[in-house]
Amino acid sequence: MNSATAPESPKLTAATSGFVLAAAIAALFNTALALVRDAYAPLNGVMKSLTGNSWTAHCLADLVLFAGLGLIFTKTRAAEKIDADRLTGALIGAVAIAALGLALWFAFV
């Protein structure tokens, strides 16, 4: 699964870059889904009907997206083209936006 990297190369393997990009997307999706669920009650009902508890369905959606996108990006090598430092920055930015978004939403809305 992993591609070989040169000793001094700043490149990441396909699996690493793929799952990092998947994690950044899944973090943002997690917050977006939380906000939509909070703002639109019928969605909670639909998610509850799937697993018995809407939070459990939320967990499964996050994990399926993270694992699914990670595998797709690894297979297609789509994220390998992105600069490693840029990918790290994207992950930090996505987690910061997702975390702040959750806190601000539940504090003020």
Added chain:
Amino acid sequence: MNISTSDAILLAHAGFGVTGCLAALWVFLEALNAQPGNAGRTRAAALVTAVSMAAAWICGGYWYVDFYPAEKALILTGPWPFAHNLFMETKEHLFLITGMLAFLLPVVAREKLDSNAAARKLVLSVAALIVITGLAVEGAGAVIEHGAKVALLRGGAKGDR
């Protein structure tokens, strides 16, 4: 001593969460001093992080679904409703990000950190994010429990008068 199933699961949840944070800190320190000799330890610590966070997720999820509704009702009638409205609502979603980062850590720790500066920076970042969000979630858990405590204490105090 009377420790209920609810208490045991809740304490296991917090305990596994702290273990996951400490293991992520261990990965951070190993990555700071990345050498061929400590690559195995780094990967082992990353695996401990993922397993601990998975255990914290399972215990916390079970407790949240089965036992929290009664505590939520108590908190909302007490003087600290924000313990649920802000802290639990944020925690129950922020933890999912911490969990995914914990699952990501063993993947990124497979890189050759001693010879790849970009990979080392990535591992340091992921480990630091786990520690920061993990500690935020642990702190939120303390506020939630205090929200239930003040609801009981002040409710009891009112009843005594």
